[in-house]
Amino acid sequence: MNNKSVYITQTNCITPLGFDVNSNWDALQQGKSGIKLHKNVGNLEQFYASIISTTELNEVFDKTVFPFSVSDKKFTKLEKMLLLALLPLVEKHQISNRTAFVFSTTKGNISSLELESNPVKEAQLAFLAKKISSLFGFTTEPIVLSNACVSGVLAIAVAKRMIQVGVYDDAFILAGDEVSEFVLSGFNSFQAMSEMPCKPYDSDRNGVTLGEATAAVYLTSDNNKVESNAIKICGDGAINDANHISGPSRTGEGLYKSIESAIREANITVKEIDYISAHGTATLYNDEMEAIAFNRLHLQNVPVNSLKGFYGHTLGASGLLETVIAIESAKRNHLIMSKGFQHDGTSQSIAVIKENKPAEINYFLKTASGFGGCNTAVIFKKLN
Numbered sequence: 001m002n003n004k005s006v007y008i009t010q011t012n013c014i015t016p017l018g019f020d021v022n023s024n025w026d027a028l029q030q031g032k033s034g035i036k037l038h039k040n041v042g043n044l045e046q047f048y049a050s051i052i053s054t055t056e057l058n059e060v061f062d063k064t065v066f067p068f069s070v071s072d073k074k075f076t077k078l079e080k081m082l083l084l085a086l087l088p089l090v091e092k093h094q095i096s097n098r099t100a101f102v103f104s105t106t107k108g109n110i111s112s113l114e115l116e117s118n119p120v121k122e123a124q125l126a127f128l129a130k131k132i133s134s135l136f137g138f139t140t141e142p143i144v145l146s147n148a149c150v151s152g153v154l155a156i157a158v159a160k161r162m163i164q165v166g167v168y169d170d171a172f173i174l175a176g177d178e179v180s181e182f183v184l185s186g187f188n189s190f191q192a193m194s195e196m197p198c199k200p201y202d203s204d205r206n207g208v209t210l211g212e213a214t215a216a217v218y219l220t221s222d223n224n225k226v227e228s229n230a231i232k233i234c235g236d237g238a239i240n241d242a243n244h245i246s247g248p249s250r251t252g253e254g255l256y257k258s259i260e261s262a263i264r265e266a267n268i269t270v271k272e273i274d275y276i277s278a279h280g281t282a283t284l285y286n287d288e289m290e291a292i293a294f295n296r297l298h299l300q301n302v303p304v305n306s307l308k309g310f311y312g313h314t315l316g317a318s319g320l321l322e323t324v325i326a327i328e329s330a331k332r333n334h335l336i337m338s339k340g341f342q343h344d345g346t347s348q349s350i351a352v353i354k355e356n357k358p359a360e361i362n363y364f365l366k367t368a369s370g371f372g373g374c375n376t377a378v379i380f381k382k383l384n
Helices: 021-028 054-063 076-091 109-115 123-134 148-164 179-189 254-268 284-296 315-332
Strands: 007-014 035-040 044-050 097-103 143-145 170-177 213-220 229-238 273-277 365-369 374-384
Touching: 007 076, 007 109, 007 315, 044 179, 044 229, 054 076, 054 123, 076 123, 076 170, 076 213, 097 123, 097 148, 097 213, 097 315, 109 179, 123 143, 123 229, 148 170, 148 229, 148 315, 148 365, 148 374, 170 315, 213 315, 229 254, 229 315, 254 284, 254 374, 273 315, 284 365, 315 365, 315 374
Parallel strands: 097 143, 097 170, 273 365
Antiparallel strands: 007 213, 007 229, 035 044, 170 213, 229 374, 365 374
16 A cells, blocks of 8 residues: 555535534534434324424525526535535635545435436436536546445545545545435335434434435645644555345454454554544444444444434435544544433443543544445544
């Protein structure tokens, strides 16, 4: 692997808790959650989910000045969320013919299929990626990452490696998914949705709560663009355990090997990891698998949280959104509680964060796992 260093120098996110990183951080400090009770969508009488107010989104979008005309164009809710997430990064960093645009999503504009006027092509992920990238003036072909729920974290690993081998000089990563009738029906058919707001790692957890969000980060290897508060991407790993189409490995083998690979590339020991931003879907098997994998790696005493209790599971956006918040935690040296957790609910104990608190964070680990046995881990370092 090329030893060229790659950094994240800017981040942004659009969520039910706020339309920038600072407003999200303030909401997390106050323990606020975007999860609310919703009723009568599709065949569901009621369900809990973290959904962005369409009215608020439209108000902000209509007031925002973009480097292209939006007056004669119709955008879907997801497209508006994506455009707002990416805009501040594009305003600050110049796009060249060696700049990558990496797009992470699982469902994209799937809800457009409900509209008779929209052709099928508009629901295709590549079409959405090209639409967003073209508006902002990217000239390179978009790279679409759609590998279940690891997509957002995997996008960081892929962009990092492409910069390291010299295919690109820098990269913008954009991730997003929305809560649609299609997504709700799918998870409901698995009987995987919680009847109450989700409780990752808790003994009373009984399923996921869905959410929607977009997030964006900028990556570069140019030292002239790297400020003192930048975050270095130190190592990554992505291993598929091929256990089951929807069930994770009982031994955590894929996640174990992904983290092991990331640690090896980062050239650190497990003792140097100060914090883990985990996947934590609040399903019985996912949380159990993660606890086993962390224990196998002797990470059971490292502070760990899941942000799903605040944002719900935002699918293809989750890994990138949670990385954005983890970066903020590292910069501010402050740990965020794992909302919904009260009592240990896994067979092997892990150090779930019960309350917001200050802590020195230098190295941190972000993990994700998803359908089909996919697992990804990335290790980051805060520059002092």
